[in-house]
Amino acid sequence: MDIGFVLAQSITQALGVTAIIYCLAAIGLNIQFGYTGLLNFGQVAFVTVGAYSIGVVVVTMGLSLWLAIPIALLASVILALILGIPTLRLRADYLAIVTIAASELLRLVVRSIALRDIFGGVNGINGKIGEQFHALNPLPAEFVTPYLTFSRQDAWVVLVGWVIIAIISFGVWLLVRSPWGRVVRGIREDEYAVVSLGKNVFVYKMQALILGGMVGAMGGIIWAIAKQSVQPDTFVPDVTFFTYTILLLGGAARIFGPIVGAILFWFLLAGVGEFLSQAIQAGWIDFLKPTDVGPIRFILVGIGLMSLMIFRPQGIFGDKRELALDGR
Amino acid sequence: MAVDTKSALGPRGQASQAALAHVPNIPGSAKPDPILDVHSVKRSFGGLTAVDVEQVQVQRGAITALIGPNGAGKTTFFNLLTGFDAPDTGEWTFNGQQVAGTAPYKLARRGMVRTFQLTKALSRLTVMDNMLLGAKGQTGEHIYAAFFPFLWSKQERANRERAMELLSRFNLAEKSADFAGSLSGGQRKLLEMARALMSDPELIMLDEPMAGVNPALTQSLLHHIKDIREEGTTVLFVEHDMDMVHDIGDWVIVMAMGQIIAEGPPGAVMKDQNVIDAYLGTHHDKELTESGKSLTVDSDPEGTHS
Numbered sequence: 001m002d003i004g005f006v007l008a009q010s011i012t013q014a015l016g017v018t019a020i021i022y023c024l025a026a027i028g029l030n031i032q033f034g035y036t037g038l039l040n041f042g043q044v045a046f047v048t049v050g051a052y053s054i055g056v057v058v059v060t061m062g063l064s065l066w067l068a069i070p071i072a073l074l075a076s077v078i079l080a081l082i083l084g085i086p087t088l089r090l091r092a093d094y095l096a097i098v099t100i101a102a103s104e105l106l107r108l109v110v111r112s113i114a115l116r117d118i119f120g121g122v123n124g125i126n127g128k129i130g131e132q133f134h135a136l137n138p139l140p141a142e143f144v145t146p147y148l149t150f151s152r153q154d155a156w157v158v159l160v161g162w163v164i165i166a167i168i169s170f171g172v173w174l175l176v177r178s179p180w181g182r183v184v185r186g187i188r189e190d191e192y193a194v195v196s197l198g199k200n201v202f203v204y205k206m207q208a209l210i211l212g213g214m215v216g217a218m219g220g221i222i223w224a225i226a227k228q229s230v231q232p233d234t235f236v237p238d239v240t241f242f243t244y245t246i247l248l249l250g251g252a253a254r255i256f257g258p259i260v261g262a263i264l265f266w267f268l269l270a271g272v273g274e275f276l277s278q279a280i281q282a283g284w285i286d287f288l289k290p291t292d293v294g295p296i297r298f299i300l301v302g303i304g305l306m307s308l309m310i311f312r313p314q315g316i317f318g319d320k321r322e323l324a325l326d327g328r
Numbered sequence: 329m330a331v332d333t334k335s336a337l338g339p340r341g342q343a344s345q346a347a348l349a350h351v352p353n354i355p356g357s358a359k360p361d362p363i364l365d366v367h368s369v370k371r372s373f374g375g376l377t378a379v380d381v382e383q384v385q386v387q388r389g390a391i392t393a394l395i396g397p398n399g400a401g402k403t404t405f406f407n408l409l410t411g412f413d414a415p416d417t418g419e420w421t422f423n424g425q426q427v428a429g430t431a432p433y434k435l436a437r438r439g440m441v442r443t444f445q446l447t448k449a450l451s452r453l454t455v456m457d458n459m460l461l462g463a464k465g466q467t468g469e470h471i472y473a474a475f476f477p478f479l480w481s482k483q484e485r486a487n488r489e490r491a492m493e494l495l496s497r498f499n500l501a502e503k504s505a506d507f508a509g510s511l512s513g514g515q516r517k518l519l520e521m522a523r524a525l526m527s528d529p530e531l532i533m534l535d536e537p538m539a540g541v542n543p544a545l546t547q548s549l550l551h552h553i554k555d556i557r558e559e560g561t562t563v564l565f566v567e568h569d570m571d572m573v574h575d576i577g578d579w580v581i582v583m584a585m586g587q588i589i590a591e592g593p594p595g596a597v598m599k600d601q602n603v604i605d606a607y608l609g610t611h612h613d614k615e616l617t618e619s620g621k622s623l624t625v626d627s628d629p630e631g632t633h634s
C-alpha cells in the first residue's frame with residue numbers, strides 16, 4: 001500500500017480535467033438553481049452542446065477551433081432559448097421536466113444513425129479536435145508534473161481550465177452581489193413578489209438560464225479539447241446528477257460552492273477507488289474483486305454524501321441559518 | 329380612537345373627503361377624479377362567479393377601503409386589477425389608460441403596486457435586500473451594468489438611505505440585516521408594505537395590511553397610511569377590521585358574492601341595510617364595529633363624539 005501514491009492520484013483527479021468540466025457545469029447550475037431557483041435537470045444538455053459543437057465544427061466541417069468556441073457558446077444560448085421560452089412562464093417543475101427530457105433527446109439525436117455523417121453515431125467524433133489548443137502548450141517537451149501524475153497535455157488544459165474557472169467565478173461574484181443578483185435571488189424566493197415590484201421576471205430567468213448554460217457549455221468545450229473525442233454515451237443524465245451533488249456538497253448559492261464541491265467530489269471518488277484497489281492488491285480485503293471497486297466507491301461516496309446532507313445539509317459553504325427559514 | 333385620527337386629517341385628507349362629499353352613495357357611482365375606472369369585470373372559477381363587477385371607480389388621492397365578507401371576491405378582484413389573474417371579460421383604466429391585459433410587472437412600473445394577503449416576504453434575503461428590490465429604475469438590475477459597480481453604487485447608496493428611512497418608520501430599522509424569513513407574521517406585513525412604498529407608487533393596493541399586526545402598532549400604521557395619502561399616494565385597501573376602516577377610510581366599497589353592493593363614506597355604508605345583511609345575515613341585532621359608533625357617525629360628521 002502506497003498512501004503517497006493514493007494521495008497523488010486523488011489530488012490529480014481532484015484538480016484534473018474531469019473535475020474542471022464538472023466544476024464549470026456546477027457553476028452554471030449554481031447561477032440557474034443556486035441563485036435563481038431554476039430547476040434545470042438537464043445541465044448535461046449544455047455540456048453536450050458545447051462538446052459536440054466543437055467536434056462538429058472542427059472535425060466534421062474542418063474549421064478552426066477558434067471559430068468553434070464562439071459557435072459552441074452561441075449554440076448553448078440557442079438551446080437555452082429553446083428550453084426557456086416555452087417553460088419559464090410556467091411553474092418551476094415544467095422546466096425540470098422539459099430539461100431532463102431535452103437532455104436525453106439531444107443524446108439520442110447525436111448518436112442516431114441517420115445523422116451519423118454529422119455527429120458520428122455511437123462512435124461520436126474523434127480526431128484532432130483540440131490540436132490548435134495543444135499546439136500553444138508552453139510547457140517544455142520533457143515536462144513532468146511534480147508529485148502529481150498529469151501528462152504534459154493535461155497539465156496545459158488543467159492550467160487554462162482553472163484560470164477560466166477563476167475568471168468566470170469572479171464574474172459570477174460581481175453579478176450576484178449586484179442589484180441584478182438581488183432580483184434573481186428574489187425570484188428564487190418568490191417570483192410573484194418580484195413581479196409585484198415591477199421586475200420582468202421572465203427576462204431575468206431567461207438570462208440566468210442562458211448564462212448558466214453558457215458556463216456549462218464551456219465545460220463541454222474543455223471536454224472536447226482535452227479528450228480530443230466526443231462520445232454520445234458519456235452525456236447521460238448522471239452528469240446532471242453528479243453536478244447537483246457537487247453543487248449541494250460545496251454549498252448552493254455560494255461562489256466557492258461549485259469549486260470546492262468539484263474538487264472534493266473527485267478527490268473522494270478517486271481516493272476511495274484507489275485505496276480499495278491497493279487494499280485488494282495488498283490482500284487486506286479478500287471479499288472484493290478488483291472489478292468491484294468501481295461500483296463500491298460510488299456506494300461509499302454516496303453514503304458519505306448522505307451523511308453530509310444529514311449533518312451539514314447546507315453544504316460546506318452554506319449558511320445554516322438560511323435553511324432554518326421557511327423558504328417558500 | 330376615531331376622535332384623534334379624524335381630527336388629525338391633513339390637507340389632502342380633507343380635500344379628498346370634500347371631493348367625495350357629493351358623490352352619491354350608490355354602487356358604481358362616478359368619482360370626480362378617478363385613478364381607477366373598472367367596467368364589467370367578470371371572473372369565474374368553474375361554476376363559481378368570484379368577481380362580477382359592473383362598474384366601480386376609485387378616487388385619486390383618497391383612502392378607499394374595500395370590504396366584504398370572506399370569499400366576497402376582494403382578493404380575486406385585486407389579482408385581476410393588478411394583472412396577476414386574467415378576467416373572463418371586462419376592462420379598466422389606470423390613470424386614464426386602458427390596462428386590461430397588461431403584464432403585472434408593467435402595471436407595477438406604472439405605479440400600481442400591490443401587497444399580498446398571504447405575505448410574500450423573500451425569506452432568504454435580508455430585510456434590507458427586500459426593501460432595495462422595491463426601488464424602481466435601478467441601473468444595476470441590467471445584466472451588463474451589473475458587472476460594473478461604479479455605474480450603480482451611487483444609486484444603490486441613495487436607495488439604501490431611503491430604505492432605512494422607511495424601515496424606521498415601520499419599526500424595522502434594527503432588523504435590516506436579518507433574513508426576512510426570521511421576521512414574525514406581523515413584521516412581514518409591515519415589511520411588505522414598506523417594500524411596496526420603496527417604488528413611490530401612485531396607487532398602493534394593500535390586501536389586509538393589518539391582519540396579524542398588534543393593536544399598538546396598528547395605531548401607528550394607521551398614521552402611516554394617512555401619511556402616505558398626504559404624500560399624494562392613492563390607497564386602496566382590503567380590511568376586515570371595521571374600526572380601522574372607519575378610522576382612515578375616506579370612502580368604502582362593499583363587495584359581496586363578487587358584486588359591489590354598496591359604496592359611500594364609512595359611516596353611511598355601515599348603516600346600509602344591504603351591508604349589514606351581507607355581513608351578518610338577515611337576522612341580526614349586532615353592529616358592525618365593536619363600539620357601535622358607525623351607527624351614529626352620520627349625525628356627527630366631524631367625528632367629535634367618543
Ligand SMILES: Nc1ncnc2c1ncn2[C@@H]1O[C@H](COP(=O)(O)OP(=O)(O)OP(=O)(O)O)[C@@H](O)[C@H]1O
Pocket residue numbers: 373376378396397398399400401402403404405445
Ligand atoms: N384560484 C381559485 N380557484 C378556485 N376558486 C377560487 C380561486 N381563488 C378564489 N376562489 C374563490 O373565489 C371566491 C372569492 O375568493 P377571494 O379570495 O377573492 O375572497 P376574499 O374576498 O379575498 O376573501 P377573504 O376576506 O377571506 O380573503 C371564493 O369563493 C374562493 O373560493
Ligand SMILES: [Mg+2]
Pocket residue numbers: 402403404445
Ligand atoms: Mg382575500
